[in-house]
Amino acid sequence: MKATRILIANRGEIAVRVMRTCRELGIPTVAVYSDADRDALHVDLADEAIAIGPATPSASYLNVAAILDAARRTGATAVHPGYGFLAENPDFARACAGAGLTFIGPPPEAMEMMGDKAAARRAAEQVGVPVIPGISEPVGPDEALRIAPKIGFPLAVKAAFGGGGRGMHLVMAADELAEAVERSAREAQAYFGRPEVYLERYVANAHHVEAQILADTRGSFSFLGERDCSLQRRYQKLVEESPSPVVDANLRSQIGEAALAVAKESGYVNAGTVEFLVEDDGSFYFLEMNARLQVEHPVTELVTGLDLVRLQIEVAQGEKVEVAPDLRGHAIECRINAEDPARDFLPGPGLVERLRLPGGPFVRVDAGIDEGRTIPGDYDSLFAKLICWGADREEARRRTLRALGEFDVAGVPTTIPFHRWVLDTLTFREGSHTTKWVEHALDRGEFATAEQSVGGGDGRGTPGRLVVEVEGRRVPIRVWGDGLPNAPAPPAAAVQAAHAGAPGAVTAPMQGTILQVLVQEGQEIAAGDVVCILEAMKMENHIAATQDGTVTEVTVKAGDVVQSGQTLAQIA
Numbered sequence: 348m349k350a351t352r353i354l355i356a357n358r359g360e361i362a363v364r365v366m367r368t369c370r371e372l373g374i375p376t377v378a379v380y381s382d383a384d385r386d387a388l389h390v391d392l393a394d395e396a397i398a399i400g401p402a403t404p405s406a407s408y409l410n411v412a413a414i415l416d417a418a419r420r421t422g423a424t425a426v427h428p429g430y431g432f433l434a435e436n437p438d439f440a441r442a443c444a445g446a447g448l449t450f451i452g453p454p455p456e457a458m459e460m461m462g463d464k465a466a467a468r469r470a471a472e473q474v475g476v477p478v479i480p481g482i483s484e485p486v487g488p489d490e491a492l493r494i495a496p497k498i499g500f501p502l503a504v505k506a507a508f509g510g511g512g513r514g515m516h517l518v519m520a521a522d523e524l525a526e527a528v529e530r531s532a533r534e535a536q537a538y539f540g541r542p543e544v545y546l547e548r549y550v551a552n553a554h555h556v557e558a559q560i561l562a563d564t565r566g567s568f569s570f571l572g573e574r575d576c577s578l579q580r581r582y583q584k585l586v587e588e589s590p591s592p593v594v595d596a597n598l599r600s601q602i603g604e605a606a607l608a609v610a611k612e613s614g615y616v617n618a619g620t621v622e623f624l625v626e627d628d629g630s631f632y633f634l635e636m637n638a639r640l641q642v643e644h645p646v647t648e649l650v651t652g653l654d655l656v657r658l659q660i661e662v663a664q665g666e667k668v669e670v671a672p673d674l675r676g677h678a679i680e681c682r683i684n685a686e687d688p689a690r691d692f693l694p695g696p697g698l699v700e701r702l703r704l705p706g707g708p709f710v711r712v713d714a715g716i717d718e719g720r721t722i723p724g725d726y727d728s729l730f731a732k733l734i735c736w737g738a739d740r741e742e743a744r745r746r747t748l749r750a751l752g753e754f755d756v757a758g759v760p761t762t763i764p765f766h767r768w769v770l771d772t773l774t775f776r777e778g779s780h781t782t783k784w785v786e787h788a789l790d791r792g793e794f795a796t797a798e799q800s801v802g803g804g805d806g807r808g809t810p811g812r813l814v815v816e817v818e819g820r821r822v823p824i825r826v827w828g829d830g831l832p833n834a835p836a837p838p839a840a841a842v843q844a845a846h847a848g849a850p851g852a853v854t855a856p857m858q859g860t861i862l863q864v865l866v867q868e869g870q871e872i873a874a875g876d877v878v879c880i881l882e883a884m885k886m887e888n889h890i891a892a893t894q895d896g897t898v899t900e901v902t903v904k905a906g907d908v909v910q911s912g913q914t915l916a917q918i919a
Contacts (some may be wrong), residue, residue, distance in 0.1 A: 349664055350374055350425035350449060354418045355389070356439075357429030359410060360731060361716030365427050368656040376661075377421045379414055383723040388716055395421050402725040408432045409540060411439050415446050419463075422430035425449035425663065427656075431727065434639040436540070441727035451639045451663040461586070461636040464507050465545050473685060474608040477673035479624065479632045481547030487532075488511035489524040491546060491677045495524055498548050498815065506530050506535035507543035514538060515582045532863065536733055536888065550632065552781045553624040555579065556591050557637075558606035559647045559655075561614050563662045567615040567669035570603035571647055571655075576622075580692065585762070586769065587643035588679045589650045591625075592740060592778025598629055603819045609636060617662050618644075618655055626784075638865045642682065644730070649678035649736040676736055677743040679770075681751065685722045685732040685884070687760035689798055696724035697897055705750035709736040712754075722759055724858045728884040734768075740778070744770055767799045850896055851918040855908075855909040859883030863905055866916065870898045876917050879903065892918055 353369050354377040355362045364442070366376045366389065378393030383402035388395045397417035400407035409432055418426060428434040428451070437455035444450060454457070461467045465483040472478055481498055485507050489697065495502060495518075504527045506514030514535035516527040528544055528594050534708045536542040559571040574593035576584045594602065606621035613636070620641045622634040642654050651672035662668050686692040702718040714731035716722060722730050735750055737743030757856065774780050815822050862880040866872060877889045878898075900917040903909060 350451075350660060352377060352394075352421065352423045352426070353425045353427055353451070354414070354421065354423040354448075355393070355427050355429060356381065356414050357427075357431055358387065358726065360713045360729070361431075361642075363392055363715055363717075364713050365429060365656055366392050368654055368919075372657065372660065374660075377417065377423050379408070379417050379683070379781040379874055380724070383725045386720060388714070388720060389401055397421060400900075402723065404432065404726070406438045411442050412881045414439075414650065415442060415448075418443075418448055423448065425660075427451040427659070428639065430639050430642060431538075435637070437462065437576055438800060448587045449663050451617070451659050453617045453619060453899070457615045457631055458638045460613045461615070461619070461638045462508050464505060464635050465634050466634070466837065470612045471605075471609050474612045476605045476609055476633045477631070477657075478690055479547050479550060479634070479691045482545055484749070485543035485545055486528070490525055492521065495546060497520060499547055501549040501551070503547050503549045504531040504544050505547055506531060506539060506541075507545050508535065508539045508541040514544065523849055525639045530887065535880070536681050546686055549627070551783065552593070553626055554593050554600065555584075555622065555634075555782050556594060557620050557622040557641070558602050559618070559620055559641075559644070560606050560610050560615070561606040561618050561655075561670065562610055563617055563668040563895065565667050567667060568610060569668075569670045569755060570810060571651055571653065571672060572674050573602055574597060574641075574643055574646055577780050577782050578696075578785055579782050580789070584643065584682065585785065586679065586681055586766065586775075587646055588677065588740070588743070589646040590674055590677065593625060593627075596849075598625070598631075600818055602631060609633065610874060616738060618659050634871070642732070643680050645677035645711060645837060646680045647730065649709075649711070650676060651675045663912075666905045676738045677740040678734060678737070679743045679747045680730055680732055680734045680739075681747065681754075681766040681770075683733060684728040684763070685730055685755070685759045686728050686762055687901065688762050688765035688794065690760075693888070694724070694726070694728045694763070694886055695760040696722045696858065696884060697759045699756065701752065702757075703755035705733065707746075707751035709746060710750045711735070724883050726884065728886070735737055741776075741808075744776065765794060768794050802857070851899075852914045852916065853878050853890060853916040855890070855913045855915055856883060856888065857881075857883045857911050859888070859909060861903045861905055861909060861915075862887065862905045863899060864903060866898050866901060870902055872896060872898055872918060881909070890915060892916075892917055 352375045355365050367374045369761045375394040377398045378390050378396040381402050399413040415852045426448050434437040437458040440455040466482045468478050501519045504516045506674045514531045516526050518527045529545045532542040555576040558573050561569045573591050574589045576587045578586040610619050618871045623631045625631040685695050698721050704712045711734040735747040737746050835880050859881045862882050864879045866878050872892050873895050876892050879890050881888045894917040901916050
């Protein structure tokens with residue numbers, strides 16, 4: 348059935364991206380929005396927008412009844428879930444079908460098999476695709492302690508439902524395991540609505556390579572090339588590229604065949620991504636399958652010349668869609684997050700006071716905000732993606748660096764300084780980086796050293812921008828310091844220091860929700876001990892004591908919403 352009006356059950360840059368394809372196809376769109384997103388860009392760009400509830404995702408973007416009601420009220424005939432939220436929820440796909448709506452994604456049965464990471468492992472084994480040693484059933488802390496020695500350390504605790512690295516933690520030894528299982532389960536419940544986790548051997552020094560596939564309802568399966576997502580920090584992808592610098596034609600063929608075999612075994616339809624870990628010797632292991640469009644899909648679009656959202660819509664409408672594109676050139680994507688890389692990537696929501704986007708040939712920016720809008724602290728910190736194409740990898744790299752230099756954001760911290768550094772490292776230029784390289788480089792202080800050399804030696808945040816004019820000659824300069832004109836708002840960590848109050852006060856570095864309080868009044872505590880866990884922008888932040896002493900006061904409890912600079916506890 349032809350879609351006559353599509354509701355996008357998501358927000359931010361992916362909602363905007365889907366709307367643009369719909370508009371090119373002449374299909375009206377419906378946006379949904381929470382109270383926090385009332386003035387968001389995706390709301391303005393849609394043909395119609397419906398409020399669906401409070402800022403909390405469970406009350407809005409995860410509220411199936413509210414979304415279906417919005418579709419009914421607006422006469423929508425199809426739903427695009429984007430990624431995250433309900434994108435991989437089979438119950439939502441069934442609810443859409445039950446409401447007479449076309450779900451632009453895979454069938455719920457395939458979603459269930461691939462969404463359950465343990466079941467996906469079994470499916471891969473069934474068709475002869477190698478998998479990482481581990482277990483295929485969900486576990487709790489006690490069972491994990493019994494099973495882990497058989498798998499061996501280090502190992503990864505992973506959310507059984509969901510993806511994107513959420514709910515995933517590396518465990519180096521048995522005494523870390525119980526806490527990691529509990530934390531992963533807690534994050535999995537918050538992000539995906541399911542707390543199940545499982546264990547898998549951690550493969551060190553691996554490259555993260557994923558295959559983009561497309562399947563229609565008529566039995567056609569297409570492999571659209573691979574992407575490299577090895578530049579990660581804490582399992583969150585930072586930079587993606589296509590094709591992978593470690594994959595040759597022979598390995599590409601093997602990965603493509605393996606990906607299609609997994610897709611066929613699951614009865615998959617629509618766009619999906621099969622992820623693998625690749626070792627230096629060319630051996631590879633099935634990791635998981637994401638039953639949705641990926642954040643990094645634009646790099647595939649630039650090297651294939653295909654619009655993946657358009658193909659998704661055509662598949663959902665029952666059209667025959669079979670493509671065998673030639674990969675042309677190279678594309679690189681940088682995820683632009685509202686985080687401060689100089690302060691351990693601390694999230695920093697807030698008002699975007701200034702925004703200048705880069706342009707020029709073969710430069711694309713997918714953004715969910717524009718100047719004068721607020722990045723809320725209730726959701727993921729990703730607010731834009733920079734994607735650049737070049738005739739080869741080096742041209743794409745240099746073009747991306749040029750575009751990053753033009754990307755100007757004020758009011759919130761961003762990961763742009765990190766991207767400029769990482770793309771200019773010898774390791775990235777050689778394409779030899781693995782999934783843990785960024786973390787090791789950060790631990791060695793390589794990024795901090797680079798920032799200090801640029802910033803005059805103090806490393807304190809993002810520079811202000813000034814223009815000096817002398818005798819008709821205007822020169823832009825960057826200046827570090829407080830109180831600068833046009834300078835971005837201070838990052839959240841600086842705000843914490845400014846509002847620290849009395850000595851010994853433990854304060855919130857940003858707005859967020861207290862998940863857990865780990866101390867009580869009268870308790871002896873050492874500097875560095877975790878006082879509480881604060882969730883902000885879908886990230887858990889361990890708030891630590893700044894000095895040794897005794898906890899004299901605890902002013903928050905689990906579930907409290909706190910503001911930046913608010914005192915959480917007092918130590919004397």
